[in-house]
Amino acid sequence: MRGKAVIAGVGHTAFGKLPGRSTVSMNVEACRKALEDANIPKDRVDAVFVKTPSSARELMYGQKLTEALGIQPKMNFALDQGGAANISLISIAIMAIDAGQIDVALVCYADNPRSGDRAIYSRPRGDDAAYGWFSTAAGYAMIHQRYLIEHGARPEHFGAVAVACRKHGAANPNAQVRKAITMDQYMASPWVVDPLRRDDCCLVSDGGAAIVIMSAKRARELGVDKPVSILGFGHGNTGWEVPLRPELTSTLAKTAAKTAFAMAGLGPKDIDVAELYDCFTITPLMTLEDYGFCKPGQAGPFVSDGCIEIGGDLPLNTSGGLLSETGMPGMQLTIEAVRQLRGVAVTQVKGAKVALVSNQGGTMHTHATLILGN
Amino acid sequence: MADYPLPQVTELTKPYWDALDQGHMVFQRCNACANAWLPARQECPNCLKADMRWEKASGRGKVVSWVVYHSAYHDAFKDRLPYVVALIELDEGPRLMSNFLGAREALRGDLPVTLVIEREQGFALGKFKAA
Structure with missing residues (x-):
C-alpha cells in the first residue's frame, strides 16, 4: 500500500x-x-x-x-x-x-x-486513589523514574527534549507557547509529580x-x-495499566514502528524529520529507542548536543510539539510533517523528503506510527 | 477531617480488603494454570478461566518504581506532602500501587520492602516500608 x-x-x-x-x-x-x-x-x-x-x-x-x-x-x-x-x-x-x-x-x-x-488530567486512579494515586502525569512519572533507575539517565537528557521543543515552538507563530527555555530554567522548573518537572509536561x-x-x-x-x-503506517498496543506491565521502559511502540518501516521499505536512517508524541519528555526518549533511532538507554546522549534541533541530525518536533505548539493529542504532528514535506514549514528542514510521526495514548497504552514522503 | 478517597469495595474486591483488615495481603491465583495476579478480576488473564482462589502473600516484595507528590490532587493528602506512591512487586509476582513509608532517601530500584497495615478512617490499607 x-x-x-x-x-x-x-x-x-x-x-x-x-x-x-x-x-x-x-x-x-x-x-x-x-x-x-x-x-x-x-x-x-x-x-x-x-x-x-x-x-x-x-x-x-x-x-x-x-x-x-x-x-x-x-x-x-x-x-x-x-x-x-x-x-x-x-x-x-x-x-x-x-x-x-x-x-x-x-x-x-x-x-x-x-x-x-480538564478534570480528567487530575483524576483519581480507581481504588489506588486511597494511596494518593492521582493524575495522568503521575503514570508517566512512574515510567520516567524507572527509566532513571535502569539507564542512569540524567535530568538534562529530559531537559534537552524540552529545550528543543520550546525553541522550535518559539519560532512558530501558531504555537500556544512561544517562549524558549534554557537548560537552567528547565532544571529550576517546579515539580509536578517528582521526577516530572513542569517543563517535562505538555500544554x-x-x-x-x-x-x-x-x-x-x-x-x-x-x-x-x-x-x-503516505509511505507506511503501523500500530501497537501495550494496553495494560502501568503497574501490570512486566516492562516499563519499552513499549509496543516497537511493533508500530517496525510495521510502518516495513511497509515503507525504510529504516530510521532514512528519516529526515521526526514528529514524536511528546506529552511528557520521557515519551519521545523511549520512542527514539523503541523505533530504533538509538539503542535502549541511549536516547539521553542521542538528544544532547543539539542533535534534535533544526540543523541537527534528526530535527524533532519542528513546530514545538505538544510541549510548545499545542497540547492537543497528535494531529498537529502529522500536519507539521505535511508542512515540512511541502517545504512550507516555519522551521523548514532543508531537503526534507521523508518524515515520521508517532502518536501514543493513555499512559503509553496505545501506539501508532506514520511515515510520509514527498 | 477531609473526606478520604477510600476504595469502593465490591463483591469482587471484598476478600482483598477484608484480608488487609485482618492483617495480611492476599492475591488471586488460578486453579487451572497457577498464574497469580492483582487487582481482583473475574477471569484469569492468562488462561481466561474463571476458576481461582485467594492466596496469602508473604508481605515481602520490592520497589519497581516510585513518584513523589509535592502537591495534592485531593484535600485528604494536603497534610501528608510530600508523599511517595510506589509500584511494588510482591515476591509471589503480582504488582500493585501503594505507599512507601519512611525516608525517601532510602528509595532505590528493586529495594526490598515489607508490608505495613495502616488505617484511614478505620479502613485497612496495605503500605510498604524498607525490609
Missing part, C-alpha cells in the same frame, strides 16, 4: 484558549480549512473519522459532527483510543479507500480542556485539526496541489 494514498489537505484552528467554542465547532472549522487546502467541495467527502474528545464525552459524537458538517457520508465513526487515535483513523481511512469502500475521508479531532473541563489546549485523505490517483485527477504521500 506504500504510496497509494495521500494527505491532500490539512487545516486547524488557533491553538490555546478558545472559550465558548464547542468541540464540534472547532472540528467544523478545522475540516473547512482542510477542504479549502485540498481545494475540494465537502460533497466529495464520503467518510468522516473523528477522535473522541477527552474532556467532554458525548454519545454518537461522529453523527453530531456530520450533522454540523451538513454531510451524510458512507462511513462515520468516532474512536476512543487516546492519543494514538489520529494516526489509527488515518490508517483506517487508507484501508477503506484501498478496499473500495470510500473515496475521500476527513480525519479530525478537537477538544477544549483548557477553557472547559493543556483548546483546538481542532483535520486532514483530507484520498488515493494518489484521485488526487491527480482532482489536481490536488502538493499531495503528501
Whole structure:
C-alpha cells in the first residue's frame, strides 16, 4: 500500500484558549480549512473519522459532527483510543479507500480542556486513589523514574527534549507557547509529580485539526496541489495499566514502528524529520529507542548536543510539539510533517523528503506510527 | 477531617480488603494454570478461566518504581506532602500501587520492602516500608 494514498489537505484552528467554542465547532472549522487546502467541495467527502474528545464525552459524537458538517457520508465513526487515535483513523481511512469502500475521508479531532473541563488530567486512579494515586502525569512519572533507575539517565537528557521543543515552538507563530527555555530554567522548573518537572509536561489546549485523505490517483485527477504521500503506517498496543506491565521502559511502540518501516521499505536512517508524541519528555526518549533511532538507554546522549534541533541530525518536533505548539493529542504532528514535506514549514528542514510521526495514548497504552514522503 | 478517597469495595474486591483488615495481603491465583495476579478480576488473564482462589502473600516484595507528590490532587493528602506512591512487586509476582513509608532517601530500584497495615478512617490499607 506504500504510496497509494495521500494527505491532500490539512487545516486547524488557533491553538490555546478558545472559550465558548464547542468541540464540534472547532472540528467544523478545522475540516473547512482542510477542504479549502485540498481545494475540494465537502460533497466529495464520503467518510468522516473523528477522535473522541477527552474532556467532554458525548454519545454518537461522529453523527453530531456530520450533522454540523451538513454531510451524510458512507462511513462515520468516532474512536476512543487516546492519543494514538489520529494516526489509527488515518490508517483506517487508507484501508477503506484501498478496499473500495470510500473515496475521500476527513480525519479530525478537537477538544477544549483548557477553557472547559480538564478534570480528567487530575483524576483519581480507581481504588489506588486511597494511596494518593492521582493524575495522568503521575503514570508517566512512574515510567520516567524507572527509566532513571535502569539507564542512569540524567535530568538534562529530559531537559534537552524540552529545550528543543520550546525553541522550535518559539519560532512558530501558531504555537500556544512561544517562549524558549534554557537548560537552567528547565532544571529550576517546579515539580509536578517528582521526577516530572513542569517543563517535562505538555500544554493543556483548546483546538481542532483535520486532514483530507484520498488515493494518489484521485488526487491527480482532482489536481490536488502538493499531495503528501503516505509511505507506511503501523500500530501497537501495550494496553495494560502501568503497574501490570512486566516492562516499563519499552513499549509496543516497537511493533508500530517496525510495521510502518516495513511497509515503507525504510529504516530510521532514512528519516529526515521526526514528529514524536511528546506529552511528557520521557515519551519521545523511549520512542527514539523503541523505533530504533538509538539503542535502549541511549536516547539521553542521542538528544544532547543539539542533535534534535533544526540543523541537527534528526530535527524533532519542528513546530514545538505538544510541549510548545499545542497540547492537543497528535494531529498537529502529522500536519507539521505535511508542512515540512511541502517545504512550507516555519522551521523548514532543508531537503526534507521523508518524515515520521508517532502518536501514543493513555499512559503509553496505545501506539501508532506514520511515515510520509514527498 | 477531609473526606478520604477510600476504595469502593465490591463483591469482587471484598476478600482483598477484608484480608488487609485482618492483617495480611492476599492475591488471586488460578486453579487451572497457577498464574497469580492483582487487582481482583473475574477471569484469569492468562488462561481466561474463571476458576481461582485467594492466596496469602508473604508481605515481602520490592520497589519497581516510585513518584513523589509535592502537591495534592485531593484535600485528604494536603497534610501528608510530600508523599511517595510506589509500584511494588510482591515476591509471589503480582504488582500493585501503594505507599512507601519512611525516608525517601532510602528509595532505590528493586529495594526490598515489607508490608505495613495502616488505617484511614478505620479502613485497612496495605503500605510498604524498607525490609
